Amino acid sequence: EVRLLESGGGLVQPGESLRVSCGASGFTFSGYGMSWVRQAPGKGLEWVSAISGGGGGTYYADSVKGRFTISRDNSNNTLYLQMNSLRADDTAVYYCAKESSMVQTSFDFWGQGTLVTVSS
Amino acid sequence: DIQMTQSPSSLSASVGDRVTITCRASQSISNYLNWYQHKPGKAPKLLIFAASSLQSGVPSRFSGRGSGTDFTLTLSSVQAEDFATYYCQQSYSNPWTFGQGTQVEIK
Numbered sequence: 001e002v003r004l005l006e007s008g009g010g011l012v013q014p015g016e017s018l019r020v021s022c023g024a025s026g027f028t029f030s031g032y033g034m035s036w037v038r039q040a041p042g043k044g045l046e047w048v049s050a051i052s053g054g055g056g057g058t059y060y061a062d063s064v065k066g067r068f069t070i071s072r073d074n075s076n077n078t079l080y081l082q083m084n085s086l087r088a089d090d091t092a093v094y095y096c097a098k099e100s101s102m103v104q105t106s107f108d109f110w111g112q113g114t115l116v117t118v119s120s
Numbered sequence: 121d122i123q124m125t126q127s128p129s130s131l132s133a134s135v136g137d138r139v140t141i142t143c144r145a146s147q148s149i150s151n152y153l154n155w156y157q158h159k160p161g162k163a164p165k166l167l168i169f170a171a172s173s174l175q176s177g178v179p180s181r182f183s184g185r186g187s188g189t190d191f192t193l194t195l196s197s198v199q200a201e202d203f204a205t206y207y208c209q210q211s212y213s214n215p216w217t218f219g220q221g222t223q224v225e226i227k
Contacts, residue, residue, distance in 0.1 A: 044207060044219070045156070045209075045218045050216075059214050060215075097164075102169065102170070106170075107164070108175065110164045110165070112161075
């Protein structure tokens with residue numbers, strides 16, 4: 001059974017940094033691309049960042065480019081999102097999502113999310 | 121970036137009703153279109169991929185159609201457990217983008 005479990009969320013002040021993690025099990029982690037998707041309070045889903053299975057390819061939304069860094073540790077089946085220079089509009093539930101094995105990308109499994117609150 | 125526009129933003133339905141949600145892309149995306157269901161406090165769930173392919177384990181009352189710029193998600197007979205917010209998402213080009221969501225509420 002595929003399981004994704006996010007952790008590391010919390011309350012931080014504007015300008016501070018935070019790293020959230022996603023532990024994966026139930027599939028060959030290194031064989032799949034992974035993404036982070038967030039949902040701000042009262043808003044819809046927003047794709048944030050993606051990384052290829054081997055970690056060599058990374059992609060970012062313009063809203064976080066230059067501030068966030070996605071990475072993965074395939075030996076420990078863990079996905080990370082390092083968030084620097086956090087702003088109030090980064091407040092959201094952050095979900096990790098597994099990409100499907102199909103030619104066309106879809107997110108076939110998601111975690112329950114971890115809440116990041118940026119406030120003074 | 122490709123913009124995804126859903127309509128309506130919300131709708132009310134009774135159990136047993138047929139419900140259709142529309143998603144329009146700002147440019148042609150072939151059939152690179154996915155649909156998700158999201159309930160509060162839960163993980164989003166993939167329903168439909170590649171515009172019309174049913175994800176494993178998803179009830180057959182869910183169906184998707186369309187190509188190019190116009191797509192639909194249909195629930196043939198809404199059940200109590202289907203009340204949720206539904207999102208379309210394009211995977212044609214990065215950045216992947218979602219529609220704003222359609223909230224399906226109980227009438």
